[in-house]
Amino acid sequence: MLEIRNLQASVDGKPILRGIDLSVKAGEVHAIMGPNGSGKSTLAQVLAGRDTFAVTGGTVFYQGVDILPMAPEERAREGIFLAFQYPVEIPGVSNVYLLKAALNNIRQHRGQAELDAMEFLALIKQKMKQMEMNEDLLYRAVNEGFSGGEKKRNEILQMAVLEPKLAILDETDSGLDIDALQIVAKGINALRSPQRAMILVTHYQRLLDYVVPDFVHVLAQGKIVRSGGKELALELEERGYGWLEGAEAAARPAENA
Amino acid sequence: MTATANRLAELMDREYPHGFVSDVAADTVPRGLSEETVRLISARKNEPAFMLEWRLKAFRHWLTMSEPKWSTARYPAVDYQDIIYYSAPKSMQDRPQSLADVDPELLRTYEKLGVPLKEREMLAGVAIDAVFDSVSVGTTFKDKLAELGIIFGSFSDAVREHPDLVQQYLGSVVPYADNFFAALNAAVFSDGSFCYIPPGVRCPMELSTYFRINARDTGQFERTLIIADAGAYVSYLEGCTAPMRDENQLHAAVVELVALDHARIKYSTVQNWYPGDKDGKGGIYNFVTKRGECRGAGSHISWTQVETGSAITWKYPSCILRGDDSIGEFHSVALTNNRQQADTGSKMIHIGRNTKSTIVSKGISAGHGQNAYRGLVKILKSAEGARNYSQCDSLLLGDQCAAHTFPYIEVKNPTARVEHEASTSRIGEDQLFYCQQRGISVEDAVSMIVNGFCKEVFKELPMEFAVEAQKLMSVSLEGSVG
Numbered sequence: 046m047l048e049i050r051n052l053q054a055s056v057d058g059k060p061i062l063r064g065i066d067l068s069v070k071a072g073e074v075h076a077i078m079g080p081n082g083s084g085k086s087t088l089a090q091v092l093a094g095r096d097t098f099a100v101t102g103g104t105v106f107y108q109g110v111d112i113l114p115m116a117p118e119e120r121a122r123e124g125i126f127l128a129f130q131y132p133v134e135i136p137g138v139s140n141v142y143l144l145k146a147a148l149n150n151i152r153q154h155r156g157q158a159e160l161d162a163m164e165f166l167a168l169i170k171q172k173m174k175q176m177e178m179n180e181d182l183l184y185r186a187v188n189e190g191f192s193g194g195e196k197k198r199n200e201i202l203q204m205a206v207l208e209p210k211l212a213i214l215d216e217t218d219s220g221l222d223i224d225a226l227q228i229v230a231k232g233i234n235a236l237r238s239p240q241r242a243m244i245l246v247t248h249y250q251r252l253l254d255y256v257v258p259d260f261v262h263v264l265a266q267g268k269i270v271r272s273g274g275k276e277l278a279l280e281l282e283e284r285g286y287g288w289l290e291g292a293e294a295a296a297r298p299a300e301n302a
Numbered sequence: 303m304t305a306t307a308n309r310l311a312e313l314m315d316r317e318y319p320h321g322f323v324s325d326v327a328a329d330t331v332p333r334g335l336s337e338e339t340v341r342l343i344s345a346r347k348n349e350p351a352f353m354l355e356w357r358l359k360a361f362r363h364w365l366t367m368s369e370p371k372w373s374t375a376r377y378p379a380v381d382y383q384d385i386i387y388y389s390a391p392k393s394m395q396d397r398p399q400s401l402a403d404v405d406p407e408l409l410r411t412y413e414k415l416g417v418p419l420k421e422r423e424m425l426a427g428v429a430i431d432a433v434f435d436s437v438s439v440g441t442t443f444k445d446k447l448a449e450l451g452i453i454f455g456s457f458s459d460a461v462r463e464h465p466d467l468v469q470q471y472l473g474s475v476v477p478y479a480d481n482f483f484a485a486l487n488a489a490v491f492s493d494g495s496f497c498y499i500p501p502g503v504r505c506p507m508e509l510s511t512y513f514r515i516n517a518r519d520t521g522q523f524e525r526t527l528i529i530a531d532a533g534a535y536v537s538y539l540e541g542c543t544a545p546m547r548d549e550n551q552l553h554a555a556v557v558e559l560v561a562l563d564h565a566r567i568k569y570s571t572v573q574n575w576y577p578g579d580k581d582g583k584g585g586i587y588n589f590v591t592k593r594g595e596c597r598g599a600g601s602h603i604s605w606t607q608v609e610t611g612s613a614i615t616w617k618y619p620s621c622i623l624r625g626d627d628s629i630g631e632f633h634s635v636a637l638t639n640n641r642q643q644a645d646t647g648s649k650m651i652h653i654g655r656n657t658k659s660t661i662v663s664k665g666i667s668a669g670h671g672q673n674a675y676r677g678l679v680k681i682l683k684s685a686e687g688a689r690n691y692s693q694c695d696s697l698l699l700g701d702q703c704a705a706h707t708f709p710y711i712e713v714k715n716p717t718a719r720v721e722h723e724a725s726t727s728r729i730g731e732d733q734l735f736y737c738q739q740r741g742i743s744v745e746d747a748v749s750m751i752v753n754g755f756c757k758e759v760f761k762e763l764p765m766e767f768a769v770e771a772q773k774l775m776s777v778s779l780e781g782s783v784g
């Protein structure tokens with residue numbers, strides 16, 4: 046589904062991703078871990094098409110298509126979803142309005158009929174119930190004044206409604222209380238299917254207890270320095286990133302070493 | 303014959319080479335402004351003596367005034383001698399009695415502008431007093447309104463048919479000496495709309511005028527006078543559009559509203575005159591004086607405007623709250639894109655006791671647009687218990703544009719309460735990316751955010767206008783991002 050080869054990206058001439066290789070097949074869940082500032086969010090945003098980051102090398106194929114020339118909204122319509130680490134507030138635009146516009150754009154792209162207001166509300170109310178979210182949030186401005194946890198749940202609600210093929214969740218577990226974490230995990234698991242793939246960016250094993258990954262990768266200094274199965278996450282939890290230092294040093298370019 | 307009359311006759315006989323852009327033969331007075339021009343206009347319109355007198359007083363006063371320089375707008379000097387002050391579509395000389403009699407070319411022009419008179423008349427139940435250049439050409443529903451005693455039609459008709467009403471109210475809210483452009487308008491105004499709602503009558507339909515600027519180099523000087531007698535209600539819509547063209551055109555309209563005891567006037571405007579091209583070439587200079595007086599106790603005037611057009615807008619719809627317990631409102635969206643400049647706001651003058659006013663101003667700047675809010679809230683000594691709430695928000699798209707806020711507050715009565723809130727925000731790249739990531743294009747995201755920003759004002763517009771306004775915002779912002 047997703048083939049990343051030697052992906053390099055920089056911001057203001059400063060390299061951040063230094064050659065990422067990653068292959069994700071339909072049905073798989075990959076966890077990406079790694080220290081702060083290692084480039085996890087950058088990778089997620091580059092995949093979603095954010096132009097703040099200049100892609101300086103490598104390729105990204107999604108469903109066999111080179112997506113690097115595609116605009117962010119085209120990628121989204123093709124089924125790539127990013128749950129933001131920091132969901133953005135949009136004053137004046139109600140949550141329900143954004144969601145409806147998003148869904149109808151994506152449905153139109155898939156050749157499906159637009160949902161009318163009644164059908165849409167029925168769908169969204171059902172999904173909100175799953176996420177145990179207060180319906181008031183629908184009519185408030187997008188993320189404005191939402192608590193940290195409400196914002197994260199809102200991201201998963203959007204994902205549940207938009208039903209992407211490739212979901213990239215950037216630290217969706219951060220800032221959630223224990224109950225919320227379970228609800229969010231349930232929401233994620235509900236979407237797991239042989240047709241879908243997920244990339245979970247996380248710092249904590251506790252999400253991975255609920256959403257068990259097929260692969261775990263460690264990103265350091267803009268490179269994947271270690272890949273393994275779900276036990277790698279447990280090992281990291283026990284030993285921290287320190288024991289990977291050697292690998293990290295290997296990943297570091299010569300001028301920084 | 304006097305020299306003037308001689309000259310007049312001579313002028314009347316002359317043929318003018320400046321035809322209409324849309325091929326409607328125009329009957330135009332020569333370029334330039336003098337006492338003779340004023341007399342000529344008045345004569346053309348067969349006006350009674352009081353009108354000519356008033357125009358001449360205005361003209362003489364105008365000669366002593368100079369163009370205001372205090373606004374933030376910058377533009378090349380206007381040559382008042384290079385303007386044609388009067389032009390009427392030729393087919394008007396034998397007044398069309400119904401739309402069937404209207405010049406088909408004219409009707410086609412309206413169609414092109416998306417103002418199909420006929421359809422609107424039937425579909426929306428709106429009575430339209432359409433102003434093509436300077437003279438009203440089609441007034442509908444006049445009979446239906448007449449049954450209720452409502453007078454609605456062109457200003458010229460009102461001068462002929464209801465001279466007493468005109469004489470009583472003309473200039474009673476905006477005196478001819480009020481300001482430079484108001485004086486100019488008083489001297490040379492060609493036509494406009496007149497509306498009188500008798501006591502206790504609720505006007506059953508939205509009254510509407512469509513303005514259009516068409517004749518080359520023709521200054522537009524419309525004058526509108528609306529009177530709601532005791533307990534009356536009227537909602538009035540003004541909408542305008544202009545075709546692409548190159549020369550700057552001056553437009554100096556005057557609108558006067560009078561609300562007597564417990565009367566209510568809602569005045570809504572959607573303005574999308576030609577703003578000039580991307581580099582600011584061409585476009586309309588829109589220097590308007592709009593003022594309403596809540597003359598009676600418990601009367602209520604609200605101005606709602608959506609301004610997206612014109613190269614330069616200079617406009618402060620205001621309310622004089624004279625009657626006790628009267629209410630004034632101003633809800634405005636002003637958008638400037640490319641090289642457009644807007645200096646707009648409102649004045650609320652509290653005179654009566656327990657008078658209330660609300661100002662909600664939303665300024666949007668994109669491209670190199672300059673948007674200034676200028677507002678005055680003045681509470682006189684007599685205005686015991688007066689209240690004002692002003693809210694002034696600016697939204698910026700990109701980093702080449704600017705917003706300025708100039709709120710002036712004068713309070714002479716200690717019991718008054720005045721609140722002012724202001725905010726400035728910018729549509730951020732992160733907001734746009736967030737929307738894009740949800741499958742929404744940048745254009746749609748911008749118009750979604752802009753419409754969200756304007757929601758509070760749009761909800762004050764009549765339904766049909768609100769939809770138009772939303773579309774207009776998207777069209778006006780085209781090419782401003784991405």
Ligand SMILES: Nc1ncnc2c1ncn2[C@@H]1O[C@H](COP(=O)(O)OP(=O)(O)OP(=O)(O)O)[C@@H](O)[C@H]1O
Nearest residue numbers: 056061079080081082083084085086087088097130
């Ligand atoms: N717009 C930007 N301008 C400059 N530097 C940036 C920008 N975006 C990211 N960076 C830098 O790139 C590096 C990687 O950032 P990124 O957000 O991808 O880290 P991360 O792995 O997601 O970290 P965290 O675990 O803290 O979320 C950091 O050093 C960050 O400061």
Ligand SMILES: [Mg+2]
Nearest residue numbers: 085086087130
């Ligand atoms: Mg991050």
